[in-house]
Amino acid sequence: MRLYCFTFIFLFSYSISAQFLKKKKKKIISYESIIISDSATQRLSNAIQFETVSKTDSLDFYKDEFGKFYQFLKSSYPLVFQNCTQISFNSHAILLKWEGLNPNLKPNLFMAHQDVVPAKHQKYKWNYPPFGGVIKNGQIYGRGTLDDKASLIGLLEAAEYALKNNFEPLRTIYFAFGDDEETKGNGAKEIADWFLKNNIEFELILDEGPGVGLDIIPEVAKPIAFIGIAEKGYATVELTVNQESGHSSMPSKHTAIGILSQAIANIENNPFKAHYHGLAKKMFDEIASEMDFSKKIVFRNSWLFSGLIKKELAKKYSTNALIRTTAATTMFTSGESENVLPHKASATINFRLIPGDSIKDIMPYLKKVIDNPKVKVSFKGEAVNASPIAKKKSVGYRALEKSCHEIFPKAIVAPVLVIGSTDSRYFNLTCHNILRFIPLHFSNADLEHIHGFDEHVGIENYHNMIRFYIRLFQNLNDF
Template structure:
């Protein structure tokens, strides 16, 4: 069934086998190695034979997969999501990015955290339960996208298929939050953060144009200078801060575990919001991103040669839109702070912030969110479960069209260094942490109410 070595649990060997297949996504279809994606599908079937034998499989878009596991009831179906594609490899990896090497109790490789780890953990939990003859209390759908990293079509098509079949999920769980260690200054306990919404995402091109010419006779305020001035203005003029409801609830839950000096501030976050917003922006980029729309200059394009003045200079800006802001208000802000009619602003793509899914508070218990919390507490008893606003974008944003409860949580312990390795180099997951993730998915499926 697997290539598990005698000293490795079979689930780890399965993760290794699938990490070794370079399913890299690109926006341009002709760059995609379709053979790798086909090999991944074949290997997935080899590693999880019962899942493929007993669940109904629908292939979605190019290489997406949608499995249907019939439960005792179809009244409150559940969707578990993951994606099989990964971003390209760069940087000085300690171990080959597609080796799946196990070194010092860690599985190394692109996708171990984002997002093959979750995909394999879901499949292993289902495979184990199938071996035990288990039937879930509710229908379960497994939706595995193949182009999440490039904002592709697979999840959109999966939603269309479910809608056509009349499936309105009780809740959806995709990647996103984690059992986050070192997540908040002074809080020693890990935080089991469950994303109840995610920021919107927008990409802009800012372009300055001019005559260009020979570098020996430069004119003042050429395209590159005007573009640089626009970027500096944007960097110095962030949008206003805010503290949405999920963030206030996160702080309320963290207050008892924070340093004594911070407890009054976090415990009274709503009343002391202005001071808290100022404190968070001062604590660093991760904290600041919790309270405002962010702008990141990511690409620059100018002259084709050192001795040629650029006729056109373009910067790509990646924006994560805070709840309360909109794509339109972001563009308005950029125009106002750049204050240069000669800078062209092109919207490349724009997705608004996702709706906020129900979550439990001191005065209200949501059954679905409580199920996630209780499963977190069972498998990770040291963690503080809490809702939060997810900074990144996931395929699950599309599922908000058919479900009001879309949650973003990967049941793995992650240090700050591990979180920083996602989309960077040296991505890895602890063997024990991965196995805990398998156990979390299994317990979630076993706990589905009738």
């Protein structure tokens, strides 16, 4: 009798499970079946027309634009806002929660930012109005088409599509859209603090980052999908020299400008030590097989040729930034009149730290290379070390890799160090595997338009971004 009961329970359970699995299978959205309509193109065009420019000194700057943009999102994506819980903040930042089927699994977080950099000073260089959202010759033009409204709108398009097709995520999904990433990131920090306060830890955080490079590394003919598994640290230092003022006809041997200029020259001529290990090596290990024979031999035997590799990578600004902490002089202030010796000179140096170097290394480095007690050094503003390094075996990386193979089948997938800063830097304590990636094809020519004039994205390129996010939602259910 017990055997019969056990058999009955087993068969009943199997039947229910089979029905459940069969039901779930119907919700799979294949890449081939995803049709993106012209209305999706138009919604991105409309989003570009909101002048959501952020400013460092006031949350009220363009307040009306952020409010109008929020209302536009609500009306454009009704299923998203009906099915997601919204958490409100003091800023214009937006946080949405899409409840998953299994509350015991760690949630996922998708990030993008609403704000864009100004375009007024470049207006005369644009062929189309920077906030016009003009659609022309298969392209969408306007500020934010690359950085970063395409990601924000693309995520909402994907979520709306998934909800229309009755898709349900296993893991709860959060969408976090900061409002001042281009300035200080206070909106994102406010959201991160809320997660910390509520003890929410994520399986995956995905923020903006590199994309699918078409000609970024000339030695590799195939496209490369660069997935950022860490980002460089950030610190700013102010150098100051104070001297007695006087008439320019009787100058001292070294003026404040001269002393400070020499200090800056010393920094530029004595950079941080280059390293070929960690993320730089991980990236080239992935793509070396696509290089010609001689370069393949060099990169596959880096234990022997690391000196040569560092020398070659240091020749280009982009690859040099991958192998060392960089220091860039971004501001210099001194002098009031052509015939008066300045009593003060100051300069701002921005550091981007690779994993392994630390904020605490900066002051000893500056003291050594400047070697002049007249130059006073102090930190200025925010300082953060490089982020933790995400694992390639993580759920998020594997799901992104699978999605890349589906949407960009010709591309090599490679991990990379992100040399810029994103809002995700505030979330390091909430997740061990933060990834940075924008699913768009990029060329070197496209990179010039980010924060530049005539920023634009191809319509099909953008449609593939939406397809990528739809498949990523599904693929995350499979890991």
